[in-house]
Amino acid sequence: MKDKERGIRYVAPSLIVLTLVTVYPVLYVFYLSLHRKLLIFNISKFIALDNYLFLIRDERFWNALRNTAYFTGLSVALELLLGLGIAVLLNRSFRLKGASRAIVLIPWAIPTVVSARMWEMMFNTDFGVINYLLGVKINWLGSPFWAIHAAIFVDVWKTTPFVVILLTAGLQVIPRELYSAARIDGAGSWQMFRSVTLPLLLPVILVVLLFRTLDAFRVFDAVYVLTGGGPANSTETVSIYAYKVLFQTLQFGYGSALSLVVFFCTGSIGIFYIRLMTGRRT
Amino acid sequence: MRYLALLAVFVLIVVPNCSSEKSDSATRVRIVFKHGKISGDPEEFRLLLRHFERRNPGIAVRDETLPASTDEQHQFYVTNLEGGRADFDVFSMDVIWVPEFSRAGWLMDLSDMLPQEERLDFFPGPIRAVTFDNRIYAIPWYIDAGLLFYRKDILAKYGFKPPEKWDNLVSVSRALMSRDPGLYGFIWQGKQYEGLVCNALEFIWSNNGDIIDGDRLVINSGENIYALRFMRDLIYRYRVSPSLVTTATEEPCRHIFGKGKAVFMRNWPYAWNLFNAEDSPVKGKVGVTVLPSFKKGRSSSTLGGWQLGIYRHTKHPGEARKLIKFLISPESQKALSLAAGYNPVRKSLYRDRDLITKQPFLPGLFRVFMKARPRPVTPYYMMISQVLQPEFSAAITGIRSPAAALTSAQKQIGHILEAGHER
Numbered sequence: 255m256k257d258k259e260r261g262i263r264y265v266a267p268s269l270i271v272l273t274l275v276t277v278y279p280v281l282y283v284f285y286l287s288l289h290r291k292l293l294i295f296n297i298s299k300f301i302a303l304d305n306y307l308f309l310i311r312d313e314r315f316w317n318a319l320r321n322t323a324y325f326t327g328l329s330v331a332l333e334l335l336l337g338l339g340i341a342v343l344l345n346r347s348f349r350l351k352g353a354s355r356a357i358v359l360i361p362w363a364i365p366t367v368v369s370a371r372m373w374e375m376m377f378n379t380d381f382g383v384i385n386y387l388l389g390v391k392i393n394w395l396g397s398p399f400w401a402i403h404a405a406i407f408v409d410v411w412k413t414t415p416f417v418v419i420l421l422t423a424g425l426q427v428i429p430r431e432l433y434s435a436a437r438i439d440g441a442g443s444w445q446m447f448r449s450v451t452l453p454l455l456l457p458v459i460l461v462v463l464l465f466r467t468l469d470a471f472r473v474f475d476a477v478y479v480l481t482g483g484g485p486a487n488s489t490e491t492v493s494i495y496a497y498k499v500l501f502q503t504l505q506f507g508y509g510s511a512l513s514l515v516v517f518f519c520t521g522s523i524g525i526f527y528i529r530l531m532t533g534r535r536t
Numbered sequence: 537m538r539y540l541a542l543l544a545v546f547v548l549i550v551v552p553n554c555s556s557e558k559s560d561s562a563t564r565v566r567i568v569f570k571h572g573k574i575s576g577d578p579e580e581f582r583l584l585l586r587h588f589e590r591r592n593p594g595i596a597v598r599d600e601t602l603p604a605s606t607d608e609q610h611q612f613y614v615t616n617l618e619g620g621r622a623d624f625d626v627f628s629m630d631v632i633w634v635p636e637f638s639r640a641g642w643l644m645d646l647s648d649m650l651p652q653e654e655r656l657d658f659f660p661g662p663i664r665a666v667t668f669d670n671r672i673y674a675i676p677w678y679i680d681a682g683l684l685f686y687r688k689d690i691l692a693k694y695g696f697k698p699p700e701k702w703d704n705l706v707s708v709s710r711a712l713m714s715r716d717p718g719l720y721g722f723i724w725q726g727k728q729y730e731g732l733v734c735n736a737l738e739f740i741w742s743n744n745g746d747i748i749d750g751d752r753l754v755i756n757s758g759e760n761i762y763a764l765r766f767m768r769d770l771i772y773r774y775r776v777s778p779s780l781v782t783t784a785t786e787e788p789c790r791h792i793f794g795k796g797k798a799v800f801m802r803n804w805p806y807a808w809n810l811f812n813a814e815d816s817p818v819k820g821k822v823g824v825t826v827l828p829s830f831k832k833g834r835s836s837s838t839l840g841g842w843q844l845g846i847y848r849h850t851k852h853p854g855e856a857r858k859l860i861k862f863l864i865s866p867e868s869q870k871a872l873s874l875a876a877g878y879n880p881v882r883k884s885l886y887r888d889r890d891l892i893t894k895q896p897f898l899p900g901l902f903r904v905f906m907k908a909r910p911r912p913v914t915p916y917y918m919m920i921s922q923v924l925q926p927e928f929s930a931a932i933t934g935i936r937s938p939a940a941a942l943t944s945a946q947k948q949i950g951h952i953l954e955a956g957h958e959r
Contacts, residue, residue, distance in 0.1 A: 290955075293614065293618055293640055294636050294637075294639045294640040294915050295639065295640075295915070296640065296641065314926075378780065378783075378788065379778065379779060379780035379783070380778065380780050380788075380792060380797075381791070381792070393779040393780060393782065393783065394783075395783040396726075396779055396780065396782035396783040396933060397933070398933075398935060481727075481728070481783075482727060482728050482729045483728060483926070484727060484728025484729070484783075484925070484926065484929045485727075485728055485782055485783070485929045485930070485933045485935065486728065486926050486927075486929040486930035486933060486935045486936070487728070487926040487929075487930075488935070490926075498922055499922075501607075501610070501611045501614065502607065502610065502611075502918050502922060503918045503919040503922050504614060504636075504918070505919070
């Protein structure tokens with residue numbers, strides 16, 4: 255009992271700080287989301303759940319949610335596959351290993367807004383290097399089909415290095431002896447990958463998925479710079495929509511409701527992954 | 537008397553030479569002026585402000601530059617003004633923010649600064665844009681408007697005149713493109729962003745269409761549908777505009793035209809100086825004129841440009857007014873035109889000999905600025921634009937028919953206005 259009391263006293267400061275910096279803002283956003291708050295008209299009226307009822311009927315919101323889900327699913331899957339491949343390759347010993355690892359990191363090191371601008375130019379139909387190299391005249395950012403995939407491509411290009419770093423770290427803690435033992439038992443490299451690497455890497459893979467899914471679900475900067483949500487909202491994610499509602503049209507109530515939906519989605523994703531991780535351990 | 541003389545000497549000789557820290561004595565009132573990035577050499581603008589301080593020894597101006605992006609500036613002002621404790625006195629505003637900021641009660645009524653006879657010297661468009669509920673809440677600072685850039689040399693070579701009607705622009709473009717297949721006909725800004733609204737309104741207005749007529753929403757009118765269908769047809773039917781216009785903003789257009797790859801371009805006046813720079817491939821080959829119109833309509837340009845306003849709760853309204861008065865004086869307007877390429881809001885300056893010899897294209901812009909129309913002057917504008925942007929984008933890329941897109945926009949904007957009246 256005494257120990258428990260002392261324990262509570264030890265964690266109290268961090269609990270208080272966490273409450274102040276995370277719980278309070280979330281509660282405030284929730285409070286705002288129950289109001290019709292239009293800054294320019296000095297309106298702030300309690301409307302209970304009206305914002306959420308409007309949200310259910312808001313076609314633009316559902317479109318944004320669909321875009322976000324598609325973006326998240328595809329980009330995270332590609333990043334994991336590519337990242338795993340590159341990490342396994344980089345984990346072998348070869349000359350210039352250090353240099354290669356450093357080079358892989360470059361896309362991650364460039365600020366997103368800068369790289370998005372860069373890609374915007376490279377995707378240009380007229381003078382973009384991509385059409386030049388492929389010898390085609392595709393309007394990458396101007397057609398709904400290509401625009402969302404171009405955005406996913408940029409995200410994969412940018413964050414695969416992050417996945418590679420985490421997975422490389424995971425690969426390095428796998429004991430060498432396991433591979434030697436497997437080899438003595440006559441395992442081929444695919445078998446070794448499946449039966450040794452993959453199971454031991456799984457906890458790290460789950461962490462990667464957790465980070466990447468949360469990040470991708472909140473995606474804003476890369477897509478905003480690349481397309482601004484267009485053409486015709488075909489690349490508008492929930493975060494971009496919330497930003498426009500909050501800061502461009504100043505509807506703080508409805509914008510808060512949108513933000514809270516993003517918060518609940520990412521929260522559920524986080525809980526899902528963490529359950530998966532702890533479930534494995536016990 | 538001797539003291540006064542001494543003070544005068546001090547002000548004239550010592551103050552301008554002092555470092556700014558020393559001259560910020562307690563007796564001077566300090567006002568803060570926030571604005572976007574000043575084009576050209578920022579030092580010239582500093583000099584202008586120092587000149588103001590010399591003339592008004594009791595006032596020190598501290599100017600602070602905000603990020604270049606208009607959206608970020610809007611966000612900055614909103615978050616700071618909303619708190620009710622903004623730390624600036626004078627600030628510059630995009631033309632579309634004025635009704636919104638005035639409705640929110642963030643701006644001081646400046647109607648007395650522009651008496652009737654003074655107002656007559658200003659272009660009509662900006663005056664309409666800063667007038668809300670019959671009061672003036674901001675003073676126009678410099679003006680911008682959409683215009684048609686064309687290749688003088690190519691048109692002359694094949695004996696064409698700059699087109700006055702849209703179908704004329706199509707036929708001239710097609711004729712020239714068949715002679716030179718590497719050439720684009722007409723480029724404009726069609727990415728989903730504020731610039732698309734500016735472009736689309738020019739087509740709509742030049743077909744006698746509009747967004748709001750008095751209190752009535754007239755978005756899905758036959759005129760508007762026709763205008764939007766024409767924009768889409770420019771790309772997919774007449775093929776005089778490359779499909780890249782559906783992702784283009786001002787700068788990519790300027791680059792393409794500047795490399796000599798297009799005959800016609802819709803853009804803002806800033807491009808002119810860049811086309812006539814020493815190393816420009818199109819130097820001396822570019823002409824500007826008003827945008828074409830449809831058969832029944834009249835040529836129209838979307839008004840751009842920036843306005844100066846005063847924070848409602850400033851502690852120094854008198855000093856702030858003096859600064860604005862100075863910045864819109866003919867001499868400051870002239871200085872800014874020369875230093876930063878900001879086009880004066882005063883009509884009389886377009887007849888100013890001295891200025892015209894240095895900026896010979898100004899008289900040509902006069903006609904464009906007289907036709908400049910503000911986007912709907914309503915505090916709801918930002919919300920309306922957020923609906924128009926994706927719908928216009930859908931119409932010009934062919935995702936939805938122009939009629940469907942405009943009907944959807946009419947419905948959505950109707951809801952916004954209703955919700956506003958409901959209170």
